[in-house]
Amino acid sequence: MNADAGRPTPPAPPADLSREWIRGVLEPCLLALVATGDSYGYELASRLAAAGLGPVPGGSLYPALTRLEKQGLVSSRWRAGDGGPGRRYYRLTAAGQRQLATDIERWDSFAATVAGLLRQGATA
Amino acid sequence: MNDADWLAALDHELALRGMTGSDRAEAVLEAEAHLADSEPGAVARELFGPPDRYADDLAQASGAPGRRRPPDGTTGAWLLQADRVTRSYRGRPALSPTSLTVAPGQVVALVGPNGAGKSTLLRLLAGLEPPDGGTVSRRAATGWVPQSGGLDPFLRPVEHVELFGVARGLSRADARRQGERLARHLGWELTGAPVVGRLSGGTAQKLRMVLALVGTPRLILADEPYQGLDTDSTRRFWELLWSVCEDGAGAVVSSHDPEVLRRADTVLELQPAVEPAGAQGVGR
Numbered sequence: 356m357n358a359d360a361g362r363p364t365p366p367a368p369p370a371d372l373s374r375e376w377i378r379g380v381l382e383p384c385l386l387a388l389v390a391t392g393d394s395y396g397y398e399l400a401s402r403l404a405a406a407g408l409g410p411v412p413g414g415s416l417y418p419a420l421t422r423l424e425k426q427g428l429v430s431s432r433w434r435a436g437d438g439g440p441g442r443r444y445y446r447l448t449a450a451g452q453r454q455l456a457t458d459i460e461r462w463d464s465f466a467a468t469v470a471g472l473l474r475q476g477a478t479a
Numbered sequence: 480m481n482d483a484d485w486l487a488a489l490d491h492e493l494a495l496r497g498m499t500g501s502d503r504a505e506a507v508l509e510a511e512a513h514l515a516d517s518e519p520g521a522v523a524r525e526l527f528g529p530p531d532r533y534a535d536d537l538a539q540a541s542g543a544p545g546r547r548r549p550p551d552g553t554t555g556a557w558l559l560q561a562d563r564v565t566r567s568y569r570g571r572p573a574l575s576p577t578s579l580t581v582a583p584g585q586v587v588a589l590v591g592p593n594g595a596g597k598s599t600l601l602r603l604l605a606g607l608e609p610p611d612g613g614t615v616s617r618r619a620a621t622g623w624v625p626q627s628g629g630l631d632p633f634l635r636p637v638e639h640v641e642l643f644g645v646a647r648g649l650s651r652a653d654a655r656r657q658g659e660r661l662a663r664h665l666g667w668e669l670t671g672a673p674v675v676g677r678l679s680g681g682t683a684q685k686l687r688m689v690l691a692l693v694g695t696p697r698l699i700l701a702d703e704p705y706q707g708l709d710t711d712s713t714r715r716f717w718e719l720l721w722s723v724c725e726d727g728a729g730a731v732v733s734s735h736d737p738e739v740l741r742r743a744d745t746v747l748e749l750q751p752a753v754e755p756a757g758a759q760g761v762g763r
Contacts (some may be wrong), residue, residue, distance in 0.1 A: 374571065396509060396512070396513050397512070397513050397516035398516075398692065398710065400513075410527055412525075412527065412528070412649055413510065413513050413526040413527045413533075414526065414528040414532070414533050414536065415508060416529040417506070417510070417513075417527075417537065417538040418536040418537050418539070419540070420535075421506075421540035421541050422540040422582075425498070425540065425541055425542055433505075433508075441507050441508070441511070442512050442516075
């Protein structure tokens with residue numbers, strides 16, 4: 356599950372990567388991470404950081420997870436921790452799986468559109 | 480604010496936003512678990528932001544009722560209207576002509592330098608004194624939080640609560656119950672408190688707040704109500720005020736607290752009143 360464990364250092368996030376952009380893609384990214392296995396908030400935040408999205412504060416992370424759960428795209432349950440308060444693990448639901456497939460298609464098309472537009476400007 | 484305080488504040492803020500039972504407990508536990516996993520030295524306030532804003536985001540995400548509805552300015556309903564009111568004391572103008580309307584759910588914050596007439600305007604709005612010019616109309620029972628006074632030193636707080644509650648149509652038992660609940664929101668136990676003359680200044684101020692809110696008047700007027708209070712009690716008072724305005728009350732408060740100004744629907748800035756030019760004989 357933790358494919359990043361062996362990596363030496365996470366890639367630094369681009370310094371100018373807009374917080375708004377990250378906010379826009381946070382929910383699909385969370386779906387994708389949870390699709391690889393059940394995970395809890397802190398671990399998801401670490402994996403986002405390791406993937407290069409920079410530190411995602413808890414203040415953005417948990418409202419996003421709450422929205423996903425409210426929409427039925429993930430479910431959650433608590434597992435006892437060792438001594439600590441336990442952790443809430445999120446799991447992709449069937450609806451979440453369908454949403455992720457849609458998101459991937461929509462993102463590819465959206466990203467291609469934006470990239471095309473930006474390049475057009477650069478060569479004008 | 481340490482993490483334990485932050486978590487307690489989060490719990491309180493979520494409750495104010497109508498998040499109940501296990502949803503609320505789990506949201507707090509999850510933040511606590513996140514902190515336990517984080518690097519040593521990580522601070523809740525930096526990871527999650529101020530508890531009230533985090534609670535806003537979580538409550539919105541979970542579909543809880545939430546705290547603020549935009550005030551209903553469309554129906555023409557109003558609770559209080561002041562039309563070009565003025566006031567002078569011993570010939571010196573204390574308030575320039577000022578107009579304002581308060582709709583259900585609306586919070587108006589009064590700002591301005593000392594001497595601009597904030598307290599004067601509030602006393603006129605509360606009907607404690609008449610304006611020299613202009614008119615004040617109220618359509619709602621009014622709760623008033625003065626900076627001082629308004630209490631009888633020989634009565635106990637619970638007796639004050641009964642008097643005010645009964646005047647607003649509650650039974651004594653209901654008044655007492657409501658008063659106890661309000662006091663607890665402010666971090667204070669009403670029952671058993673000694674006569675007012677023996678209360679500290681801060682506790683007396685909490686009593687004024689409780690008295691303004693008991694019987695759920697639809698209009699709240701508060702004149703820098705946080706004097707003599709610690710920051711936690713002040714914050715609790717504002718949360719109470721926001722929640723009654725969420726339920727449709729209107730409020731006019733004088734305050735310089737940036738958080739209050741950010742959350743108020745309207746900020747009304749008063750300028751010191753100037754004497755009419757003719758009064759000093761320098762007119763044309």
